[in-house]
Amino acid sequence: MFYIYCPYCGEHREEEEFHPKGQAHIERPKEPEACSDEEWGDYLFFRDNPRGVHHEMWVHAVGCRKFFNVTRHTVSYEILETYKMGEQPSITADSQSQAREGAAVSQQEGVRA
Amino acid sequence: MSNAATFDTRTDTAIPVESPLAYSYRRSGAPRGSGYRLKLRERAMQGHLILRGGAIVLDEAVREVLGISLPGKPQALVLDASGERSIQWLSPDEWLVIVPGGEEFPLETQLRERLGDAHFAISDVSGGQTVLELSGEAARELLMKTVIYDVHPSNFPVGKGVTTVFAKATTILRRPSEERWELVVRRSFADYCYRWLLDAGSEYGVNVEQ
Numbered sequence: 001m002f003y004i005y006c007p008y009c010g011e012h013r014e015e016e017e018f019h020p021k022g023q024a025h026i027e028r029p030k031e032p033e034a035c036s037d038e039e040w041g042d043y044l045f046f047r048d049n050p051r052g053v054h055h056e057m058w059v060h061a062v063g064c065r066k067f068f069n070v071t072r073h074t075v076s077y078e079i080l081e082t083y084k085m086g087e088q089p090s091i092t093a094d095s096q097s098q099a100r101e102g103a104a105v106s107q108q109e110g111v112r113a
Numbered sequence: 114m115s116n117a118a119t120f121d122t123r124t125d126t127a128i129p130v131e132s133p134l135a136y137s138y139r140r141s142g143a144p145r146g147s148g149y150r151l152k153l154r155e156r157a158m159q160g161h162l163i164l165r166g167g168a169i170v171l172d173e174a175v176r177e178v179l180g181i182s183l184p185g186k187p188q189a190l191v192l193d194a195s196g197e198r199s200i201q202w203l204s205p206d207e208w209l210v211i212v213p214g215g216e217e218f219p220l221e222t223q224l225r226e227r228l229g230d231a232h233f234a235i236s237d238v239s240g241g242q243t244v245l246e247l248s249g250e251a252a253r254e255l256l257m258k259t260v261i262y263d264v265h266p267s268n269f270p271v272g273k274g275v276t277t278v279f280a281k282a283t284t285i286l287r288r289p290s291e292e293r294w295e296l297v298v299r300r301s302f303a304d305y306c307y308r309w310l311l312d313a314g315s316e317y318g319v320n321v322e323q
């Protein structure tokens with residue numbers, strides 16, 4: 001079981017109280033009429049399915065009933081951070097891979113020394 | 114004053130009213146015994162209002178009309194001096210007000226007048242939920258095996274209230290005083306919760322006050 005931090009309640013709560021609601025940060029096209037069929041289809045039906053860091057929307061269904069965002073690792077299931085609606089994530093796939101490269105470099109240096 | 118349609122749910126007409134647990138008392142009984150460690154009591158027919166809107170606007174109105182300040186911090190529960198009226202934080206823009214039965218309609222009207230054209234919503238949910246009160250030395254022990262939330266005093270001090278899961282049912286669990294716990298349950302779940310409490314409490318000995 002997970003303890004998930006709800007940014008609105010300000011504390012960790014049992015996983016049972018939450019529901020996942022799919023990919024986060026999907027923006028409805030400003031002018032749907034001006035969209036091509038492909039753009040509209042992408043918006044409606046197509047979702048990312050990354051191996052690694054994924055930003056998702058969750059709802060605290062039994063609790064404050066607010067939607068918020070979760071950054072989760074799809075391989076380890078680790079929840080890296082949670083943040084309120086309208087905010088941007090501080091951990092992304094890019095920042096993670098940079099951190100990993102940085103760690104790898106320092107390790108090599110360590111070997112050389 | 115907003116143009117929302119309001120009406121007093123308590124009428125002068127002689128309609129027999131029963132608490133949500135009236136059926137349960139008849140069907141499952143109300144055990145009374147000596148040597149019990151758990152006391153159960155329903156606080157029926159109270160007035161429940163849901164307030165929604167901006168915290169600052171609502172706080173001013175509630176303070177003026179009810180004399181209690183709106184809890185701004187998550188999970189907070191405040192009571193007035195008599196302990197009969199309370200306001201609980203439910204979500205960043207939602208609060209639950211519980212007042213003695215009959216006071217909810219005058220309160221709603223006064224709040225609507227005070228709030229005027231502000232952006233808010235007040236719903237009377239008195240008929241939809243009821244309050245079960247647990248006390249006695251085994252109350253916390255019983256909650257420990259029924260609620261998924263940590264009810265240890267270090268995590269659940271007096272003046273806290275959370276919406277959580279009680280025996281698979283959504284419940285508001287709150288702690289108005291050191292020895293009392295309150296469960297706000299949906300009226301349709303009241304019988305289920307009551308029977309669960311009787312069953313779970315049988316090992317401690319339950320005394321039901323009617």
